[in-house]
Amino acid sequence: MEQALAGCVFSRPQRIMLLTPDAGLRDMLTTLWEPGQVEWTHSERGRGAIEHLFTEPPDLLIVDNDLPDIKGLEVASIVKSENVYRQLPIILAASEEAVAASSWCGVEVDELLITPSSPTRVKALIYLTLARASRSFDANPLTRLPGNSSIIQRIQEMMDRKEDFALAYADLDFFKSFNDKYGFSRGDEVLMMTARVIVTTIRSFTGVRSFVGHVGGDDYVFILPPDTVEAACQRVVESFDSIVPHFYDEEDRARGSIVSTDREGAIKTFPLMAISIAVVFNEGGRLTHYGQASQIAMSLKKKAKENKKSCYVLDSRGRNAVREEPE
Amino acid sequence: MEEDLKTERKGQLLAVKDLPTLPTVLDEVSKLVARPESTTEQVARLISMDQVLSAKVLKMVNSPIYGFPGRISSISHALMLLGFNVIRGIIVSTSVFDVMTKNMVGLWEHSIATALASSTIARSCGLRDPDEYSVAGLLHDLGKVVATVQLPELKTAIESLVKQKDLTYLAAERELLGFGHDRINAWLAAHWKLPPNIKEGMDHHHSPQTAQLYPEMAAVVHLADFLARLYEFGSGGDDNVPFVQSEAFKILKIKPKDLEAICDTLNERFVEVSDLKFT
Missing domain, CATH: 3.30.70.270 (Reverse transcriptase/Diguanylate cyclase domain)
Known part of the structure; x- marks a missing residue:
């Protein structure tokens, strides 16, 4: 995995906020990149993190569907309904069963991380999500050229x-x-x-x-x-x-x-x-x-x-x- | 716009499908495009000799994706805007029908001759952008190609009717299809969103007097078609020299004897292309 994904390095350190009560998921994610490549902010609860999200928006938000105090989808919809935060990419982490049962289509999440998943898959998913977001972030709406x-x-x-x-x-x-x-x-x-x-x-x-x-x-x-x-x-x-x-x-x-x-x-x-x-x-x-x-x-x-x-x-x-x- | 054109007699369909192109030109263009020192003009000159490739290039640059539909009617402008990469893509994906060269012997030469005659006439009448007249001249019989490639049995029927009754190709088409290649041209031009001047040259080249927006374009192609047949350069599918509509002269504000000077210029230009063999 290290060799195949060796080319997937960021041009500057990425700040990723992770909201999950799942310690296993947290440990897997935070060891995917060398320290210095990605700066992780982690919280087990959703409510308190929203303020932090608004004052210091990260490059990527990974939110667990099962938070103890608020639904993951709800966090996503709060972020995406504000025009200034809409470009922040969001990955929703959920089990296969939860995805099948919930109506996530109506919320503007950018990617689904189906748990459990392998480190290779997750690393590729995060890399692609960040790369896509930076490409489309400032593209000119008319010509689609970089802005x-x-x-x-x-x-x-x-x-x-x-x-x-x-x-x-x-x-x-x-x-x-x-x-x-x-x-x-x-x-x-x-x-x-x-x-x-x-x-x-x-x-x-x-x-x-x-x-x-x-x-x-x-x-x-x-x-x-x-x-x-x-x-x-x-x-x-x-x-x-x-x-x-x-x-x-x-x-x-x-x-x-x-x-x-x-x-x-x-x-x-x-x-x-x-x-x-x-x-x-x-x-x-x-x-x-x-x-x-x-x-x-x-x-x-x-x-x-x-x-x-x-x-x-x-x-x-x-x-x-x-x-x-x-x- | 994706609508197919339904013929009136037998309910056969002309479908929006890939059109044929001529193998040697394709090859030449590919070679030129592959060389980094090639200029846009060189490539444009070559592409202008292939009616199908020309039509595809114009169709592409005028598609809404590029954001300026109906604005571009010159091949070299199209090349500047599309770039060699896109052109290469068009060439690679253009399917080559051997049927075409076998099917309509002489039509390609007739189209080149009409293109040359169109720009010569436009230039001598002092019209702007003579190259655009040449594009319309090149494409003026495209409807014939499309009809015979898509409805192969139609071709034999038209040919035998032309021989039997000594009809023009157009009259035979009308008898068998209910309409001629001029109407097929209108359908193709609309489907490809070609600029209105090219469209009128294509669908009114037999009836310049009814052209609404660009009567000069229709009149130029009309006379050019006539001259190409008069010189017997290539073949339009029958042996008749078509009837010249006197309105064409009126529209262009010239007299029939002005054609003499045009013919002098044409003599030289036809010599230039006579050794081009694309088989």
Whole structure:
């Protein structure tokens, strides 16, 4: 078992709360991982633990169906009915007979741990539950790309390992005016298209470490090795510019602009949407904190935004260069 | 949308099933896709030569899963959005029917010729996005393929009717099925959620005068079909050169003699593809 599950290590220590009066189950669970991998909080009763659960939510809650003071399912339903705790994954531990007899389907538990069970099964079940929760936790609801905390975590990890990488921030110019004129659902189409253009472009660089995330709205992030990022920016800009006109109505596309209201409410003419990309390089461990990278990116972004057409700005160790697609 | 199309005479069904594709193109595309230095344009050019693969790619990129149904009508845009992985998946899962090449000898060449003629006409009429006209041209006879692959006995019946009464393929289809491949095209395009311009080119290429939204598209494919038959490049299933609807000229604001200049360009482009053999 140790060998088969050796790869199942967590990138940071996980905090798991266990509510069970069953000492056997507790002993089995708390010895599944090396100390330091998982930090266990155990309680034999349910009521007192709920407050603790709300003030310091763990990464995972394992709750026994048979608690002396409250039903396990009831604990689960209290947690899941609060929007801020809903993403907390819950494993309900119950015997085969109890599962057959209770109506657990109506409660939003994430997994069932049928007791008794073997350590191998239980370890795999817990690992998968935690991995699934971290994948879906901050995924963008529209594009399903990893969201902010995954992005920050990825960048910080690469910085900590002193890995060389290029971090690109992409966003759309004149997206707001498009949204105002065509409505949110047409705007979402453009966001989906943009995500797709970035994903397929980044995936086309095979055999390298890469990452694509969606910060939210029209803000995207991608990571590539420093020597491939410029080619990727070129392709993203090219593809975006050739596809985006097709998301406008015939006459706007023909005219190459739209009439919409600006932030002050005045009627104005806006060009078709463009994509701006700012690229920060981290080479030789130059950056040590995520905040440094995003700060550099934001100042580059201003430079890119001065250009109304699609373009990318590279921060080449202090030497900035703006590139735009030739007409 | 999962509805099958019921024929009117014998109650036979055209089912939403896998469609055939052409083996050599499939092979070529796979090779190109496997090479990392291949460009989107190269792959798009190859895929554009296969009507079934083209239709599948467009169907995929316009499916609601990707979030922008009905927006994409160019193969190279589809490739940029789907990526090589998805394309590879489409190719691998596209079943190859030998029946197809044997069944409709010459139809593929006719489709390529119509695609080339469509983009040539669109370009000379100053229409935007000529490549999209080429897609509609390529797919304009897809309904014939689907009908004969799914109802094999129908093919023999149509062919003998064409010979016996010297009918057009369309007239024979109508007599035997109750409707022609233009209606089958409409069904396929709707089922695949193809953009409305491609759909109108496919289902109104015999009747551009009744196209509601994109009469230029229908008129271009109509004239292109005519030119491809005039040049006898490939075969549409009968020996007739179809009747040209004069409305097509009106819609495109050209005169019949403008076709001469178009034919000059076409002569060269047909030479380019004449040595492409896909058997």
